[in-house]
Amino acid sequence: MTGSGAFGAGLIGALTGLGGGIVIVPLLTIACGVDIRYAVGASLISVIATSSGAAAAYVREGFSNIRIGMLLETATTAGALAGAGVAAFVSTGAIATVFGLVLLYSAYLTLRPHDVVASDAPPDRLATWLGLAAAYPTPDGPRAYAARRVAAGYGLMFIAGILSGLLGIGSGAVKVLAMDRVMALPFKVSTTTSNFMIGVTAAASAGVYLHRGYIDPGLALPVMLGVLAGALAGARVLTHARTHALRLVFVGVVVLLSLEMLYRGVTGRM
Amino acid sequence: MSAHHERVEADIGTLLRVGVSVAASVAAIGGLMYLARHGTETASYGVFRGEPQDLRSIAGVLRDVFAGRGRGVIQLGLLLLIATPIARVALTLVAFARIGDRRYVVITTVVLALLLVSLLGVPS
Numbered sequence: 206m207t208g209s210g211a212f213g214a215g216l217i218g219a220l221t222g223l224g225g226g227i228v229i230v231p232l233l234t235i236a237c238g239v240d241i242r243y244a245v246g247a248s249l250i251s252v253i254a255t256s257s258g259a260a261a262a263y264v265r266e267g268f269s270n271i272r273i274g275m276l277l278e279t280a281t282t283a284g285a286l287a288g289a290g291v292a293a294f295v296s297t298g299a300i301a302t303v304f305g306l307v308l309l310y311s312a313y314l315t316l317r318p319h320d321v322v323a324s325d326a327p328p329d330r331l332a333t334w335l336g337l338a339a340a341y342p343t344p345d346g347p348r349a350y351a352a353r354r355v356a357a358g359y360g361l362m363f364i365a366g367i368l369s370g371l372l373g374i375g376s377g378a379v380k381v382l383a384m385d386r387v388m389a390l391p392f393k394v395s396t397t398t399s400n401f402m403i404g405v406t407a408a409a410s411a412g413v414y415l416h417r418g419y420i421d422p423g424l425a426l427p428v429m430l431g432v433l434a435g436a437l438a439g440a441r442v443l444t445h446a447r448t449h450a451l452r453l454v455f456v457g458v459v460v461l462l463s464l465e466m467l468y469r470g471v472t473g474r475m
Numbered sequence: 476m477s478a479h480h481e482r483v484e485a486d487i488g489t490l491l492r493v494g495v496s497v498a499a500s501v502a503a504i505g506g507l508m509y510l511a512r513h514g515t516e517t518a519s520y521g522v523f524r525g526e527p528q529d530l531r532s533i534a535g536v537l538r539d540v541f542a543g544r545g546r547g548v549i550q551l552g553l554l555l556l557i558a559t560p561i562a563r564v565a566l567t568l569v570a571f572a573r574i575g576d577r578r579y580v581v582i583t584t585v586v587l588a589l590l591l592v593s594l595l596g597v598p599s
Binding site for chain 2: 233237238239240242243244250253254257258260261262264267271272275276278279282283285286289335336404405407408409410411412413415416417418419420421422423424425426427429430433
């Protein structure tokens with residue numbers, strides 16, 4: 206039951222590009238009646254599993270930038286520790302409300318058309334000092350790029366970390382926003398580096414959740430295996446099917462879930 | 476430098492894949508052990524109680540594993556999973572140290588320290 210729900214979450218996560226974590230918490234709490242604290246703990250575990258599995262494939266392709274990833278991980282891990290720390294002191298209703306808002310915004314981000322912002326303008330001084338210029342493979346050979354507005358991107362990453370630690374999600378949408386929009390990195394570099402960072406960010410809060418007794422083996426195991434299987438199936442569907450209509454349907458599901466989370470959070474029924 | 480870079484990326488890819496596979500296998504074995512003993516009992520997660528102390532620390536989980544408890548073995552798998560990205564950061568630290576990139580040795584050490592504080596717990 207939990208496993209099949211998690212399979213669905215992994216599938217939806219892969220097909221919408223949102224990641225399994227952001228769907229698993231509303232699914233467990235709304236459909237299965239699981240307390241949100243257990244749901245967040247189980248979700249963090251599934252986030253580490255899927256992102257590490259996917260990063261293993263991406264890192265070989267040469268798109269993800271290890272330096273940019275590591276620099277920004279100082280922000281996301283610090284944020285994640287802060288978020289996980291705060292989670293113990295806020296009400297479950299407040300967590301559900303924030304969750305609903307973030308979910309709604311993430312659904313909006315995936316639907317918004319993606320325009321190319323990467324340009325050939327020179328990198329800022331901070332980016333040069335930190336050695337954040339690199340190249341990524343294209344059909345016409347390696348293409349150089351450099352990061353801009355590093356400080357602003359760094360700040361946004363700290364917020365992504367807090368959300369990850371508070372809600373048990375990968376915060377992939379916010380991470381991509383920081384790298385793609387703010388730091389003007391190529392989209393493919395942003396998405397793969399974000400995926401690369403998600404596992405480390407989630408590991409930073411998972412430790413805190415484990416010590417606090419929020420990670421239940423009987424729940425986390427089926428959730429982890431289900432989300433992994435769902436993500437693998439989703440990746441397969443993505444390469445074989447025309448996915449636009451499918452994607453719209455699932456984004457619709459995500460919007461409904463976020464409204465339900467908001468409603469329950471605000472009315473204190475969470 | 477480029478060849479070294481590519482080798483590091485390959486090593487990281489292998490580490491992540493092996494880590495996730497081993498962690499998921501250990502957790503699945505624990506799940507089977509638990510099912511064999513407790514079978515059809517249905518757990519309730521609607522009311523939050525928090526996990527017992529032994530499932531909240533590395534030492535406690537190891538004690539449960541040696542006592543042959545399924546839940547402890549699952550939790551060990553989950554700990555291995557949490558440790559996988561941490562091992563990835565440690566591997567990256569070694570790679571930066573090898574090419575003498577001091578700036579990134581410092582940056583990576585900060586990340587590793589934050590992760591270890593979380594995993595090992597702050598003594599309270």
